[in-house]
Amino acid sequence: MNALEKCEVLVIGTGIIGVMTALYLQNAGKTVTLLERGEIARGASAGNAGILAFPEIIPIPAPGVMKKAPRWLIDPLGPLSVPPAYALKIAPWLWQFWKASSPRRFQHGLNVQIAMMRLAASEMQTVAVMPELAHHISNTGTLDLYDTRASFDAARRDWDEKERAGVTFSRVGRAEIEQLQPGLAPRFQHAMFTPGGLQVADPYEFTRAIADLVIARGATLRKGEAVRVETVGESTIVSLKTGEKIDADKVVIACGAWSKTLAASLGNIVPLETERGYNTTLPAGSFDLTRQLYFNDHAFVVTPLSSGIRVGGAVELGGLDLPPNFRRSEALLKKASQFLPGLKTEGGKQWMGFRPSMPDCLPVIGPSRASNTVIYAFGHGHLGLTQSAATGRLVTELVSGTATSISVDPFRASRFG
Numbered sequence: 001m002n003a004l005e006k007c008e009v010l011v012i013g014t015g016i017i018g019v020m021t022a023l024y025l026q027n028a029g030k031t032v033t034l035l036e037r038g039e040i041a042r043g044a045s046a047g048n049a050g051i052l053a054f055p056e057i058i059p060i061p062a063p064g065v066m067k068k069a070p071r072w073l074i075d076p077l078g079p080l081s082v083p084p085a086y087a088l089k090i091a092p093w094l095w096q097f098w099k100a101s102s103p104r105r106f107q108h109g110l111n112v113q114i115a116m117m118r119l120a121a122s123e124m125q126t127v128a129v130m131p132e133l134a135h136h137i138s139n140t141g142t143l144d145l146y147d148t149r150a151s152f153d154a155a156r157r158d159w160d161e162k163e164r165a166g167v168t169f170s171r172v173g174r175a176e177i178e179q180l181q182p183g184l185a186p187r188f189q190h191a192m193f194t195p196g197g198l199q200v201a202d203p204y205e206f207t208r209a210i211a212d213l214v215i216a217r218g219a220t221l222r223k224g225e226a227v228r229v230e231t232v233g234e235s236t237i238v239s240l241k242t243g244e245k246i247d248a249d250k251v252v253i254a255c256g257a258w259s260k261t262l263a264a265s266l267g268n269i270v271p272l273e274t275e276r277g278y279n280t281t282l283p284a285g286s287f288d289l290t291r292q293l294y295f296n297d298h299a300f301v302v303t304p305l306s307s308g309i310r311v312g313g314a315v316e317l318g319g320l321d322l323p324p325n326f327r328r329s330e331a332l333l334k335k336a337s338q339f340l341p342g343l344k345t346e347g348g349k350q351w352m353g354f355r356p357s358m359p360d361c362l363p364v365i366g367p368s369r370a371s372n373t374v375i376y377a378f379g380h381g382h383l384g385l386t387q388s389a390a391t392g393r394l395v396t397e398l399v400s401g402t403a404t405s406i407s408v409d410p411f412r413a414s415r416f417g
């Protein structure tokens, strides 16, 4: 029989949520062990667009969103797709998504996101001044582009909400668009500019730098795949695929899109699914890109990263096991080359990642049903990088048993019954 390993706080998963939480736990004086089945920071956190999207407070399940879906679904390479092989499996999640889009639930989601994004922005500021991490974060400002006057007008309600929440932005016309990003196709006459738009230089490098920092400060990295978490008397036992067991005082489950099985072992059936996203990273110099560009009518972004120019986005509700369909990356690149006519599209590296997504687009942060010694930190969907520092703060408060900075009740695992 294997000897039982012991540790104080075990964080399962080394994506941005796991490593940022580890950083906060260390700051609170905890001794941390990180458990990772693969390579550090190679999940969704490796290849995302790198945007710290604090102004993105509008929940995706908004009233009327389901009316747009059929239009998007017609094009198999459009902004939203459901592979036929996964259509039945995703139906319960879509049902919950639709329910979350009622006016009442939307308003609730909006209020929650406003509070979460305020915390996220202020906590990320404390991370951004750490000497080891400061050079990873920059302010490029964000340009939100619309194809037509009609689509710009249709988005006005969302911008009004952002204004009420304190986001600063200005409407820009063609001449300013050209100044802010020379070389954009003339079709873009309507845009919003958010000067405070922040991003990381490269999401993998950022996540890796935090992991390296917590390990340098004394965290242990343990390789292995957790298959079950259970509470036995006073102990919380994590079983690994190899049959080994770890006894931890506290456990944080931060396994991104793969968190569902571990939550089930603790009595929580969560409607966690994945929204698969695609991108291509072109070599640096493929375009003289000054800042993040959101092509709102096409649901994709182009970001200038230290590793090159990343073109990507879209949502494919295809689960964790189907092979990637990189024609989606190609379709986005083709569109990008029409919108940025000088873009050199050769030499790109394609990637597909698994956003960990709850139907109401709010994360799961809070204790497990089985015990307060196990804390969940997953389901951040499109906003995991953005909300990582806030999650680190909240999880650390829960682990320490102190009052949380904002209410975590809206994030409870049991909110879907």
Ligand SMILES: Cc1cc2nc3c(=O)[nH]c(=O)nc-3n(C[C@H](O)[C@H](O)[C@H](O)COP(=O)(O)OP(=O)(O)OC[C@H]3O[C@@H](n4cnc5c(N)ncnc54)[C@H](O)[C@@H]3O)c2cc1C
Residues within 6 Å of the ligand: 012, 013, 014, 015, 016, 017, 018, 035, 036, 037, 038, 039, 040, 041, 042, 043, 044, 045, 046, 047, 048, 049, 050, 051, 052, 053, 224, 225, 226, 227, 254, 255, 256, 257, 258, 259, 275, 276, 277, 278, 279, 312, 313, 352, 353, 354, 355, 356, 377, 378, 379, 380, 381, 382, 383, 384, 385, 386, 387
């Ligand atoms: C195309 C795309 C663009 C995006 N753009 C942005 C953006 O600009 N801004 C933003 O804020 N967010 C963005 N996101 C979302 C963001 O990437 C995710 O929300 C975030 O990375 C999730 O982090 P995570 O730590 O929860 O999961 P992950 O990064 O996936 O990490 C989970 C880790 O857990 C490990 N693991 C899983 N199961 C086990 C187990 N049983 N035992 C041990 N280890 C395990 C995995 O190996 C992995 O390392 C984007 C996502 C995609 C796909």
